Amino acid sequence: MDTATSSDGTAIAYEARGEGPVVIITGGALSVAADAAGLAGALADRGFRAVTWDRRARGSSGDARGSTPDREVEDLAAVLDAVGGDAAVLGHSSGAVLALYAASRGVPVRALFLSEPPLRFGEDEPAPDLAERLQRLVDEGHPDEAVVTFQLENVGLPREMVEGMRASDQFAALVPLAQSTVYDTRLVAQVSTPDERMLGVRVPVTVLRGEQTFPLLIAAADRLAAEMAGAELVVVPESVMHRPDPAATARVVAERLGKN
Structure with a gap:
């Protein structure tokens, strides 16, 4: 894997495959870059340069203890810069939350694909401690x-x-x-109810979810798409129980980025 250096000096490992417009895949909880290999391969087959990366404290990436959501924003920005500074971001689960938060804080992405972000909008939040x-x-x-x-x-x-x-x-x-x-x-606790900057990002936004997935994620995806002006909600039948189907997800990305 290659390495980008985040603002606090943390080494962030990433890997690219394929040729074409860049799509950075940002994984969710308890996942590493290798878990997105199937999705990266499907995107590469569609004519993209698919980038997977280990978020900090995962896989081959380092960690500066006491990390904050803004540190993770800097990590994504470092990967984006390392692969040329022009990319769409496909985030899954908490990775979708990170992608949206990063875009709202000025990380320059071309488009956002947000797969089943676990936003709670103030309902049934985990314990604050x-x-x-x-x-x-x-x-x-x-x-x-x-x-x-x-x-x-x-x-x-x-x-x-x-x-x-x-x-x-x-x-x-x-x-x-x-x-x-x-x-x-x-991360999710800080932005579980998206603020105005998150809801107002000025790039194309596609929110994805499966037909069969957890009720919280259905509610979150539908509400987020409804509250973001111009966002598109896409239900992907092939994606089941919080597992994005590689081929179907790559098809959605390709159709919206003009690679169909």
Whole structure:
């Protein structure tokens, strides 16, 4: 992977594949760049240069402890600059929240594709001390408990599902990402109700969601699209339960960026 340097000196790892207009894929909670490989491949097949990256405290990227949402904005800006400074951003889940927040704070993107952002608009918000408790668990050497607590209290998964996940072989890959749960919690809590700058970004915005996904995400996507002047809501039937279908999502991007 290549490396961009964020404003605070943190190394941010990214990888590009394909040739053409740049689309930066920004992943959600407990994900790394490799998790978007299928989507990157589908975009490359459509004639794009698809960029995946490890958000801070994930994968091959570094971390400056005490990170804030604005630090993550600087991370995205660093990746954008490293790949030429002209790109659309496709964000999924908390990555969609980050993409929208970054664009509203002046990061120059060509277009936004926001896939199932977990915005709550002030309803059923997690406990206000959740980020603090997650940080304490990480600091005290219990990253596994931080991941579980995040899944239960922030994502809202049923305890049986979380316990089943904890018993699976895949759980071990999530534990090293525990610090990132603190950052995702801070990010979404800070902008869970989008402010006027976020709702008024002056680039084309496409909000995507599946037909079958979590009710919170359906409500969030529909409301965000309704409150953003000129935003388009696209329901992608192939995307199921918060998993964007690579081929279908790439098709939506290509149609709106003139690569169909």
